[in-house]
Amino acid sequence: MTPVQAAPDLRVNLGGIAMKNPVMVASGTFGYGPEYADLVDLNQLGAMVVKGIHLEPTRGNETPRTFETASGLLNAIGLPNPGFDGFVKTYMPFLRQYDVPVIVNIWGRTVDEYAEVARRFNDVDGVHGLEINVSCPNIKEGSALFGTDLDMFRRVVDAVRARTRLPVIPKLAPNVGDIRAFACAAEACGANAISLINSFPALAIDAETRRPELANVTGGLSGPAIKPIALKLVWEAARAVSIPVVGIGGIFNATDAIEFLIAGADAVAIGTANFTHPGTAMETVRGIAEYLDRHGLARVGDLVGTLAA
Ligand code: SIN
Numbered sequence: 001m002t003p004v005q006a007a008p009d010l011r012v013n014l015g016g017i018a019m020k021n022p023v024m025v026a027s028g029t030f031g032y033g034p035e036y037a038d039l040v041d042l043n044q045l046g047a048m049v050v051k052g053i054h055l056e057p058t059r060g061n062e063t064p065r066t067f068e069t070a071s072g073l074l075n076a077i078g079l080p081n082p083g084f085d086g087f088v089k090t091y092m093p094f095l096r097q098y099d100v101p102v103i104v105n106i107w108g109r110t111v112d113e114y115a116e117v118a119r120r121f122n123d124v125d126g127v128h129g130l131e132i133n134v135s136c137p138n139i140k141e142g143s144a145l146f147g148t149d150l151d152m153f154r155r156v157v158d159a160v161r162a163r164t165r166l167p168v169i170p171k172l173a174p175n176v177g178d179i180r181a182f183a184c185a186a187e188a189c190g191a192n193a194i195s196l197i198n199s200f201p202a203l204a205i206d207a208e209t210r211r212p213e214l215a216n217v218t219g220g221l222s223g224p225a226i227k228p229i230a231l232k233l234v235w236e237a238a239r240a241v242s243i244p245v246v247g248i249g250g251i252f253n254a255t256d257a258i259e260f261l262i263a264g265a266d267a268v269a270i271g272t273a274n275f276t277h278p279g280t281a282m283e284t285v286r287g288i289a290e291y292l293d294r295h296g297l298a299r300v301g302d303l304v305g306t307l308a309a
Pocket of ligand 1: 052077080133139200220
């Protein structure tokens with residue numbers, strides 16, 4: 001009799017966050033959960049990262065805020081959010097119904113704002129981790145500067161780490177000289193994991209009107225166009241640190257996700273694909289399991305960092 005092969009073990013421990021599988025949904029592409037609940041079985045996600053939360057409600061940028069480019073999406077949304085109180089009151093009762101780790105992406109305009117929003121989440125039931133948004137290219141004060149200046153980056157991660165009991169995951173910007181310096185700084189400041197990359201600063205122009213396509217002029221490019229850049233940065237960062245890495249950037253199917261795992265990511269987050277095909281995360285989970293099975297790998301961890309280079 002042929003022995004029955006056990007299903008591959010997809011579980012991942014992301015710096016203290018226990019996930020059923022390595023497939024998360026990226027901040028800013030999945031709202032706060034209810035927006036996708038009729039389309040996706042949220043319980044099947046590895047984790048959900050919600051859109052960036054600030055201390056106070058904010059409106060975001062003027063429209064147009066998005067523009068489709070060749071193989072990519074340019075956005076300058078500007079981090080609109082319901083504020084800490086609005087998020088906790090409106091969305092946490094909904095999110096607590098699900099058996100999925102909730103990671104809250106947090107942002108501030110100053111180091112103190114980051115620290116304060118992190119501190120407030122200590123008392124919120126059902127939040128499993130904080131992703132520190134130091135890489136949004138679309139707001140005038142804070143975020144992008146904190147993600148591209150190593151000293152400012154350390155100050156933010158240190159301050160958040162000092163104020164929270166939750167696992168912290170700085171989300172790295174791609175437009176830095178040496179990603180390894182930021183990855184190592186995150187680890188040295190006590191981050192439990194890192195996620196990368198955020199969108200790449202970019203510009204689209206309407207040649208007829210000679211105007212930018214976005215009201216904010218510049219935006220962040222995401223989608224398949226940035227996948228090779230993301231893979232290279234994940235590969236470099238993962239070799240520089242021993243904390244877990246979340247790979248993000250143009251993942252549209254299981255093969256894309258598998259490439260990130262091979263590059264050294266312990267988990268992946270689906271971003272832009274959620275807008276066109278909300279089932280991508282579910283299909284990616286199934287595709288990873290099928291790949292592990294086909295390659296005789298018992299655990300998803302057996303694939304991580306196996307690039308033959
Ligand atoms: C935005 O809201 O502008 C995008 C969020 C981000 O890039 O972090």
